[in-house]
Amino acid sequence: MNNEILLRLPTEAEIAAFWQDGVVCLRQVLNPVFVLAMEPAVERLVNEPTGGTMYNMSAMGAEIAAGGEAILDGGRKGRGRFISGTDHWRVDSDCREFALSPEIGAIVAHLLRSKKVNMWEDSVLVKEPDTAERTAWHQDISYFHVAGDQVCTTWIPLDFADAETGVMSFVRGSHRWDAQYRPNWFVSNSPMEGTVGAVVPDIDSMASKNEVELLQFDLGPGDLTVHHARTLHAAGGNMSQTRRRRAISLRYCGDDAVYYFRPGAPRKPHHEFVAAGDSLDGPDCPVVWRE
Secondary structure, three states: OOOOOEOOOOOHHHHHHHHHHOEEEEOOOEOHHHHHOOHHHHHHHHOOOOOOOEEEHHHHHHHHHOOOOEOEHHHOOOOOOEEEEEOHHHOOHHHHHHHOOHHHHHHHHHHHOOOEEEEEEEEEEEEOOOEOEOEEEEOHHHOOOEEOOOEEEEEEEOOOEOOOOOOEEEEOOHHHOOOOEOOEOOOEOOEOOOOOOEOOOOHHHHHHOOOOOEEEOOEOEOEEEEEEOOOOEEEOOEOOOOOOEEEEEEEEEOOOOEEOOOOOOOOOHHHHHOOOOOEOOOOOOOEEEEO
16 A cells, blocks of 8 residues: 555544544545645546436436435535546546555554445546535435445545535434435435335435434545445535535445345446345456555
């Protein structure tokens, strides 16, 4: 591993917090120079033509809003865009090098208490200034065709992120709730058709009644959050008129993870060639770290 990339590993207290709360904020664990070197790759993706790996979530939100179901901060459409996509590592060499970084893999392995770490997918998420679309409350595991307790998501900012620009919020301890929730379309609370499970409850209402505790962390380059794949989380729109909110999210699996197919959730092309219970090891879920 490169010590100029990995500044430190999680402490025992941080590992305990991850398993107790379902999320942990790790400050200055990655060299900011390493993180910010991804800016050109993110810009390439943001500006790629239609039909690439990025999707205009604001356009989807506008379509959903016509039916009255989109969730917008302030209840109005902003001038900015929410753009996101997944599996960039398959088509972009910079994204691949970042996603398969053994330094990030080592951080995840320590948190998951795992002897190996497989990459599940990468994602780029950009909310431009004055983007009203919120990210709905959801569980990542609902979208993943995988079973296991050692499954998590990292969120690595390229900009300073706070409540104004739409940093994420997490329901503390929700990874230990019994319910399995249906996936939604991110800019709407409506679940995807054909999926199974419970509908995500009204977390905002529950929080206002102190029925749940929300955690939120201001972050800058070099910091990251890591949350359990069952932890409920959401993000606001970017209400800043000048600041962007760019982040790279990497999703990883540990020792106990195997393929498990969830009805209705979108599948990846390689899922045609694997069966429930199969190991993830292979070119489509590469091992990024091994003890």
